[in-house]
Amino acid sequence: MIVMRGFQPIAKQRAWSVWAGIFCLLAVASLPTACAAPAPPIIAGSVPAAPVSAPISAPDASAMDNASEQAEVVAISTALSRPASPLRTEETPAAVVQVMLPMILHQPETQAALSGTVSITVSLPLTFAANNEAGQSPLALPTPTLQAPVTAAPVLPEPTPAPTPDGAVRTVRVPVFMYHYLSVPPADANAYRQDLSVPPDLFAAQLDALQAAGYTTISLYDLHAYLTQGAPLPDNPVVITFDDGYRDNYENALPALTQRGMTATFFVVTDFLDEDRPEYLTWDMARTMRDAGMNIESHGRNHVSLKDKDTDYLVWQALGSKETLAYELGVAPRFVSYPAGEFDALTKEIFQSAGYWAGFTTVQGATHSSADDPFEMRRVRVRGTTTPEEIVRLAGLDW
Numbered sequence: 031m032i033v034m035r036g037f038q039p040i041a042k043q044r045a046w047s048v049w050a051g052i053f054c055l056l057a058v059a060s061l062p063t064a065c066a067a068p069a070p071p072i073i074a075g076s077v078p079a080a081p082v083s084a085p086i087s088a089p090d091a092s093a094m095d096n097a098s099e100q101a102e103v104v105a106i107s108t109a110l111s112r113p114a115s116p117l118r119t120e121e122t123p124a125a126v127v128q129v130m131l132p133m134i135l136h137q138p139e140t141q142a143a144l145s146g147t148v149s150i151t152v153s154l155p156l157t158f159a160a161n162n163e164a165g166q167s168p169l170a171l172p173t174p175t176l177q178a179p180v181t182a183a184p185v186l187p188e189p190t191p192a193p194t195p196d197g198a199v200r201t202v203r204v205p206v207f208m209y210h211y212l213s214v215p216p217a218d219a220n221a222y223r224q225d226l227s228v229p230p231d232l233f234a235a236q237l238d239a240l241q242a243a244g245y246t247t248i249s250l251y252d253l254h255a256y257l258t259q260g261a262p263l264p265d266n267p268v269v270i271t272f273d274d275g276y277r278d279n280y281e282n283a284l285p286a287l288t289q290r291g292m293t294a295t296f297f298v299v300t301d302f303l304d305e306d307r308p309e310y311l312t313w314d315m316a317r318t319m320r321d322a323g324m325n326i327e328s329h330g331r332n333h334v335s336l337k338d339k340d341t342d343y344l345v346w347q348a349l350g351s352k353e354t355l356a357y358e359l360g361v362a363p364r365f366v367s368y369p370a371g372e373f374d375a376l377t378k379e380i381f382q383s384a385g386y387w388a389g390f391t392t393v394q395g396a397t398h399s400s401a402d403d404p405f406e407m408r409r410v411r412v413r414g415t416t417t418p419e420e421i422v423r424l425a426g427l428d429w
């Protein structure tokens with residue numbers, strides 16, 4: 031080991047020397063003739079290896095009473111360029127190695143010498159394992175934490191291609207009724223809430239009256255397919271829509287509709303569902319409604335007006351609500367109901383570019399034409415005061 035000094039560059043030489051010293055220590059523990067002859071007596075015994083957690087004994091030079099040991103320590107000392115820690119004869123070889131090496135490695139000058147030989151910290155426990163005679167655990171190293179496999183992004187459903195308009199001009203009268211709350215308003219509800227609320231009993235009576243008058247519910251997809259391609263419609267078609275996605279739509283409107291074999295479209299505010307707002311639907315409710323044949327469409331992300339907004343904001347509203355609906359329900363929405371009925375030319379342009387087929391306003395009217403702007407569809411408002419007779423009258427109104 032000392033001879034090596036004459037042939038190695040300084041930096042490499044120091045590392046080599048340390049390596050040689052360590053190797054010698056390990057070899058002392060397992061192979062008597064590797065570093066020094068004759069074999070040091072400390073390895074002659076067959077004492078079981080001490081547990082790794084054995085208390086570390088302080089170096090004790092007075093324990094050195096063997097010439098071979100002295101020679102070995104001198105060799106190690108020369109390699110490390112400092113006084114070596116003496117070996118203790120009363121300890122087993124395995125214990126000696128386990129105790130000695132950390133002491134050596136923690137010397138500042140040894141740390142410097144070991145720069146660039148980081149792998150030693152990994153190889154040491156392997157050596158210990160090999161020397162472990164009693165099946166005890168080697169020194170523990172931190173277990174590498176495997177990162178969870180990267181999961182693929184969810185695959186959104188393939189969008190249904192927009193029906194290619196055949197160019198024919200069609201005009202049809204299909205009232206698209208607009209509801210909001212489907213519950214008895216609280217006693218202290220303001221006039222706005224009172225007007226937007228239809229009690230469940232009244233709703234059921236309205237549906238019965240419409241059916242009795244020969245009306246059939248269709249979806250917005252049916253209406254769109256008729257306008258663009260002439261897909262047939264049943265006699266006296268009507269569309270029922272709900273804005274905002276209130277929870278009472280699930281609790282009260284859904285059973286009333288399904289009991290009668292009727293369908294409706296629910297324009298939901300996607301952030302409100304994401305936030306688990308108690309007054310609004312949950313995504314589980316929305317999925318149940320979808321499974322019952324209802325359509326869940328976009329009312330934007332947060333019910334902020336879509337009028338007088340810039341492109342980035344509108345893209346955030348249009349694509350954000352669309353992707354959320356597609357992710358949660360597996361169906362990309364194709365229709366938007368503008369919050370508060372507010373929109374402008376850029377609103378329509380952005381929603382169309384985001385893959386929507388039509389936009390619904392609060393402008394009153396029941397007549398639709400393929401020649402009209404599909405992003406300015408009209409609806410018929412239903413109020414808390416709309417009697418069954420009144421809704422039948424509205425359904426037949428030519429407007």
Ligand SMILES: [Zn+2]
Pocket residue numbers: 273274329333369370
């Ligand atoms: Zn709304």
